[in-house]
Amino acid sequence: MSDDLILYHHPFSRAATVLWMLEELGRPYELRYVDLQAGEQRKPEFLALNPMGKLPVLTDGDTVVTETAAIGLYLADRYALGRLAPQLDDPARATYLRWSLYAPSVIEPGAMAKASGWEFRPQQAGWGDFETMMDAIERAIGAGPWVLGEQFSMADVIFGGTVSYLLRFKLLDPRPVLTEYAERLTSRPAAQAATAKNEAIMNERGLSR
CATH class of the missing domain: 3.40.30.10 (Glutaredoxin)
Incomplete structure (x- = not known):
């Protein structure tokens, strides 16, 4: 190849x-x-x-x-x-995959649903309700500085890039944990x-x- x-x-x-x-x-x-x-x-x-x-x-x-x-x-x-990715046998890989895939499957449709005023039953939608999603995003970042703690990874580009973009267009609540995380991301060379x-x-x- x-x-x-x-x-x-x-x-x-x-x-x-x-x-x-x-x-x-x-x-x-x-x-x-x-x-x-x-x-x-x-x-x-x-x-x-x-x-x-x-x-x-x-x-x-x-x-x-x-x-x-x-x-x-x-x-x-x-x-x-x-x-940029945990080794295949590293337990941190579960967290890495979890939040990498959370971005397109939950954050993006969840933010769009809120912005567009979609009517749906949260328990039947893969992204649930907006506030629960926001709490989950905040929990994923935790004490940081990155999704995997001290180790920056591609999950931060995927997950963090989505969070940063949606914050910029006011599609996510600007909670301090999120805005500080976005600032760390944009400061990377x-x-x-x-x-x-x-x-x-x-x-x-x-x-x-």
Whole structure:
């Protein structure tokens, strides 16, 4: 298998988080800009990679990975096992997987349900009710500084990146534990490098929010 990592990217997509993952990884990679406004994500060559027509998409040689959490878990296991991901026999791996997958399966739909005023029975929804979800997020961070205590991991990019994004758009309650955690995340050199690259692409392409 080739070790050529290629991220199909647009700075206004979840690929921006994967760019942060790649910076944490510390391996060479290539960015391929996907012009969402021009509909490049709906072209046959892109749909062959991801039939959903969405970013992010990562290729590693002949391997194709989509979905932000899956990409993060894949990269950490393949290229940073023991550093960004606990070893397979490390009990901390359970916590690592738990909160990595909590982000897309609970936090994202839970925040959307609250913002959109969805009516549902919390006991029948995978994300439960909003306040219980907020309490769980706060408990996951705990005393910190990271989800695994003193060890920063890819779970912090997946889980923490989701928390930071939703806080920025006021879709989560700005509890002190969460805002302080988000500040620690944004102060990481890899996060700052990814932000700089995303902003450079925005300027180069004339993109504005």
